[in-house]
Amino acid sequence: MMPSASLRDLPGGLSYWQTTTPAVDLPVVEDPLSGSYEYVVIGAGLTGVATALHLGRAGHSVLVLEAGPRPAWRASGRNGGHVWPSSHAHEDEGGMKKLRFEMSGAKAVSEVEARKIRGSIELACSSEERDEQRALGDTPALEGVEILNGDEGWLAANLRSKRDGYGGIRQPNTATANPVRLAYMIAKKAADTKKVSFSFDTLVESISKDSSSLVLEGGRCLKVGEGVVLCTNAFTGVLLPELAHCFTQRLSHVIAVPCRKEDTRLAECTLAAVNDTVYISRPVPDRILIGGEGASELEAGAKRLKHAHHGLSSSVSHPMVFHWSGPSPVEGIFSSVLASTAMDFLYFTSAREQ
Incomplete structure (x- = not known):
C-alpha cells in the first residue's frame, strides 16, 4: 500500500x-x-x-x-534528543505539579535510554523570567536545580554576550536520548x-x-x-x-555536521531566549545542531550561532540540512512526550x- x-x-x-x-x-x-x-x-x-x-x-x-x-x-525521530524538563511554573499550565512530573519523567527516561547525562543551562532573558526560574529553587521536588545569577549563566554555558545577564538555571537531570x-x-x-x-x-x-x-x-x-x-x-x-x-504547525530546521564516530552525545550547552528561541548543542567537536523558532531561516540561524558560540568548528561550512514538521525541540518535545512515556x-x- x-x-x-x-x-x-x-x-x-x-x-x-x-x-x-x-x-x-x-x-x-x-x-x-x-x-x-x-x-x-x-x-x-x-x-x-x-x-x-x-x-x-x-x-x-x-x-x-x-x-x-x-x-x-x-x-x-527528527528532534535533538533532549530529555529536558521545563523551567517555568505558570499556574495555568499546571504550575509546580507539571514541573515535578517533568523532572521525574526526565530522570526515568534517562534511566531507560540516555547517552550522556550532563545537565543543561537555560538563561533568563528578562527580570520576569529570572523570577520564574528562581521559584524553582524553592521547590523540594526539584532538588538539585541550581540558580545562576547575573552573568554566571553566560559564563557557565561558555557563551559571551554584550548585554547584561539575568542569570539562569542549571538542570541536573537533563540528558540526551536517541x-x-x-x-x-x-x-x-x-x-x-x-x-x-x-x-x-x-x-x-x-x-x-x-x-x-x-x-x-x-x-x-x-x-x-x-x-x-x-x-x-x-x-x-x-x-x-x-x-x-x-x-499551530511549525516548520523548523536542523543543521547537522555528522560525527566522525558513532557518538551522538549532546554536551556543552543549550541557550533559550524568550520569543526568539535558539537551541545550540555541541555533541562532539565535529557536530553542531541548531534548531528552534529563531532558526527557521538557515542563514539567520547560522549568524546567531556565530554570534553566540565561539570556537565554532570549521567543518560547519558544509552542513547537512534536515527538516521536520512539529514543535521545536526547546518547546517540550522531550519534556512532555518523553516524560509521559x-x-x-x-x-x-x-x-x-x-
Missing part, C-alpha cells in the same frame, strides 16, 4: 537517528481489516507507542496504524504484552464521528471495538477538522471525546 502524494511530501526518515538506528522486529499485520481490536492508535511516534504499551498492559487488544514504514518516522531507539524500545515492550500489533504504510483518511470506525486509504472501513486514539500532530487537523485551527501517563486525543 502506497501513501498518498500529500503524505509523501512530508519529510520522513532523514534524521541522524533514523539513519543510524537498527530497526526492531515487531508483530506486523499485513491487512488491518483481517482482525478485530478494542483500540486503534493512530501514529507510531513516542506518544503512540507509549499509549499502545499502556493499553496492552491493561489487557486490551490494540492495533497501531502508522503512515510511515516504521515507528518514530516523523517528528519523534528518540528513535527509545520509540523502538517502547514499541517492543508493547509488543511483548502479546496484545499490540502494528500496521505500517497505512494511511487513515478519516475518523467516523458516529461510531468507532476509521476510513483507510482506498475507502476501506476499519471497525474498532472501544475507541480510536489519535497520537499524531501533523494530521490532527485532517482527521479531526473541528480542531484544524487549534494547533516514562511515567505511566497518557497524553492523547480520543475521537470519542471531540
